[in-house]
Amino acid sequence: MSAAAVGPRAGFGRAVAWVLLLAGGLAMILPLVFMFSTSLKDASEVYDLRLLPAHPTLDNYVTVLSDGRFLRWFANSMGVAVVVTLSNVFFDSLVGYTLAKFEFRGRYIVFLAILSTLMIPTEMLVIPWYVMARNFGWLDTYWGIMFPGMMTAFGTFLMKQFFETVPNDFLEAARVDGLNEFAIFWRIALPLVTPALSALAIFTFLSNWTAFIWPLIVTTSKELYTLPVGLSSFAVEQQIQWELIMTGAALATLPTLLVFLVLQRYIVRGVVLAGLKG
Amino acid sequence: MAGIAIQDLVKRYGATQVVHGIDLTVQDGEFVVFVGPSGCGKSTTLRMIAGLEDIDGGEIRIGDRVVNRLEPKDRNIAMVFQNYAIYPHMSVGENIAFGLYTSKLDKVAKRAKVEEVGRILGLDALLERRPSALSGGQRQRVAIGRAMVRDPAAFLFDEPLSNLDAQLRAQMRLEIKRLHQRLGATIVYVTHDQVEAMTMADRIVVMRDGRILQVGSPMDLYENPADVFTARFIGSPTMNILPAGVSGGALTLGERPVRLALAEPAPPRILVGVRPQELRVLGEGEQADLALAGIVAVVEPLGPETFVHVEIGDQLVLASAAAKNPPRVGGAVRIGADVAALKFFDAATERAL
Numbered sequence: 001m002s003a004a005a006v007g008p009r010a011g012f013g014r015a016v017a018w019v020l021l022l023a024g025g026l027a028m029i030l031p032l033v034f035m036f037s038t039s040l041k042d043a044s045e046v047y048d049l050r051l052l053p054a055h056p057t058l059d060n061y062v063t064v065l066s067d068g069r070f071l072r073w074f075a076n077s078m079g080v081a082v083v084v085t086l087s088n089v090f091f092d093s094l095v096g097y098t099l100a101k102f103e104f105r106g107r108y109i110v111f112l113a114i115l116s117t118l119m120i121p122t123e124m125l126v127i128p129w130y131v132m133a134r135n136f137g138w139l140d141t142y143w144g145i146m147f148p149g150m151m152t153a154f155g156t157f158l159m160k161q162f163f164e165t166v167p168n169d170f171l172e173a174a175r176v177d178g179l180n181e182f183a184i185f186w187r188i189a190l191p192l193v194t195p196a197l198s199a200l201a202i203f204t205f206l207s208n209w210t211a212f213i214w215p216l217i218v219t220t221s222k223e224l225y226t227l228p229v230g231l232s233s234f235a236v237e238q239q240i241q242w243e244l245i246m247t248g249a250a251l252a253t254l255p256t257l258l259v260f261l262v263l264q265r266y267i268v269r270g271v272v273l274a275g276l277k278g
Numbered sequence: 279m280a281g282i283a284i285q286d287l288v289k290r291y292g293a294t295q296v297v298h299g300i301d302l303t304v305q306d307g308e309f310v311v312f313v314g315p316s317g318c319g320k321s322t323t324l325r326m327i328a329g330l331e332d333i334d335g336g337e338i339r340i341g342d343r344v345v346n347r348l349e350p351k352d353r354n355i356a357m358v359f360q361n362y363a364i365y366p367h368m369s370v371g372e373n374i375a376f377g378l379y380t381s382k383l384d385k386v387a388k389r390a391k392v393e394e395v396g397r398i399l400g401l402d403a404l405l406e407r408r409p410s411a412l413s414g415g416q417r418q419r420v421a422i423g424r425a426m427v428r429d430p431a432a433f434l435f436d437e438p439l440s441n442l443d444a445q446l447r448a449q450m451r452l453e454i455k456r457l458h459q460r461l462g463a464t465i466v467y468v469t470h471d472q473v474e475a476m477t478m479a480d481r482i483v484v485m486r487d488g489r490i491l492q493v494g495s496p497m498d499l500y501e502n503p504a505d506v507f508t509a510r511f512i513g514s515p516t517m518n519i520l521p522a523g524v525s526g527g528a529l530t531l532g533e534r535p536v537r538l539a540l541a542e543p544a545p546p547r548i549l550v551g552v553r554p555q556e557l558r559v560l561g562e563g564e565q566a567d568l569a570l571a572g573i574v575a576v577v578e579p580l581g582p583e584t585f586v587h588v589e590i591g592d593q594l595v596l597a598s599a600a601a602k603n604p605p606r607v608g609g610a611v612r613i614g615a616d617v618a619a620l621k622f623f624d625a626a627t628e629r630a631l
């Protein structure tokens with residue numbers, strides 16, 4: 001392989017690959033760089049598209065962080081994302097485990113029904129969700145923001161696939177040891193799929209942290225806005241203060257980074273664990 | 279401890295029946311080994327005893343209780359699995375302590391039991407380790423420890439040594455046997471390896487296609503196999519089976535007729551079984567009750583003895599020779615055995631005569 005990759009043709013191919021990757025990387029990272037750069041600029045400098053601010057300042061951060069609304073939205077987003085994530089980690093794995101490890105009449109039908117909802121995009125679900133929320137009186141409440149995501153077909157599917165890789169011997173050994181079925185799930189099966197749990201947690205947290213359309217639709221009072229909705233309202237009301245929006249956005253990326261850094265460790269450890277069986 | 283009694287046990291998966299009415303009594307403290315080829319229903323039977331599979335007919339008793347409908351945890355048995363099934367996210371000590379999950383002992387007493395079991399199994403220095411930092415043999419010992427710590431009515435083992443290499447397997451065989459002697463426990467042990475069965479069992483149960491073919495002590499099965507299958511399955515190397523005719527009450531096989539002393543009249547076609555250890559290469563002019571001539575195909579020196587594959591007609595027969603001066607490959611050779619060493623089977627039914 002390495003011997004074949006030496007000649008001039010291979011060198012050329014590699015150069016092309018590098019250029020493409022570099023272009024892709026830049027395309028991804030430049031908006032982020034501009035976001036940070038703009039957040040350090042003075043309002044007068046915003047439309048001056050230089051990468052480095054002429055007079056870097058932290059004033060925007062002070063303004064945003066001392067604005068009670070921002071902190072409120074940040075807390076709203078955090079609360080919603082955390083609750084929905086915990087709910088998914090628990091319920092998706094419970095259902096996934098049941099589908100993977102128990103035989104019962106209609107199991108396949110249930111699985112198909114869950115899978116089929118994967119094919120319906122959020123945009124199509126928004127209207128039924130809205131009708132449902134209105135009929136139940138959930139409009140403009142935290143529960144209204146959260147309920148559609150409390151369990152997901154994707155998470156259930158993911159967990160089912162992972163639980164299928166857990167050898168039955170573990171569960172049967174626990175059954176002989178005297179654990180009840182919930183204890184087997186909670187104390188034996190769940191710890192064996194930590195990599196999948198971490199992946200599911202990261203994925204769920206991120207998608208809820210950045211969720212925009214549904215929170216925008218279901219909330220009307222500003223105190224209930226999530227961060228993305230709140231930031232966009234900055235744009236509408238105050239003739240677009242880009243430097244403040246970018247500062248808010250920059251602050252919004254922090255939890256994302258944190259979640260990833262913390263949970264990544266478990267992913268790696270989980271993979272090590274998974275390679276253990278005899 | 280308790281004995282186990284199985285009566286007319288049946289298991290079906292859908293339309294296919296995989297266990298066809300098994301009867302067996304395991305005495306209290308007895309070490310019984312189920313042996314048979316892969317897929318013959320050994321694990322299924324064991325799992326029915328454990329309560330991990332529902333039964334479709336018959337009765338299982340542990341001690342004096344019928345356990346047909348009891349959950350595994352209510353049967354007071356312990357089970358050791360082929361791939362150990364020790365929990366990777368718990369330390370060795372925690373794994374062993376899990377055997378006491380339902381026990382009412384307090385923390386200190388539990389800890390003491392775990393340490394005692396650790397000592398018995400030579401795991402005392404490893405109690406804080408994770409299973410990932412253990413060798414295969416140590417992992418299996420942890421699994422045995424988790425089973426032992428509870429003083430169950432019976433131990434069930436399902437091919438516990440199959441994942442270990444040959445050397446470790448021999449060592450663990452010895453350890454399990456000594457453990458049995460020490461604990462006096464009732465053990466039902468499943469394996470496809472006849473060496474494990476021969477070396478460990480008080481009694482061996484030979485299974486095939488969901489039925490018990492024969493039950494007996496290792497030597498009993500070795501000396502008096504009930505049929506060709508058991509004869510070939512038990513003992514290593516495999517017993518030679520030679521087809522022969524019968525005329526005038528004597529075998530027509532080899533250099534001269536061999537008188538048959540059977541209780542019943544012999545069937546016209548017979549299978550003659552003779553173990554390689556009993557079938558010796560004959561010296562010049564040496565005589566034997568059964569003597570055959572052939573060509574040496576392969577010579578396998580093993581140290582104390584040498585096995586010789588001999589081509590007789592279109593059949594390959596395994597015989598033994600003294601370690602010194604083994605016959606030459608390609609040369610003509612005569613092999614022979616005493617009539618007392620021969621087993622006779624009906625060629626039609628393959629049952630012993």
Ligand SMILES: Nc1ncnc2c1ncn2[C@@H]1O[C@H](COP(=O)(O)OP(=O)(O)O)[C@@H](O)[C@H]1O
Nearest residue numbers: 291296314315316317318319320321322323468
């Ligand atoms: N869950 C199951 N569903 C259908 N057939 C099974 C199942 N488990 C085992 N069998 C079948 O039952 C027979 C006996 O299996 P098993 O007891 O595992 O054999 P052994 O342990 O002797 O190798 C095999 O033919 C196997 O294919």
Ligand SMILES: [Mg+2]
Nearest residue numbers: 320321322437
């Ligand atoms: Mg098996």
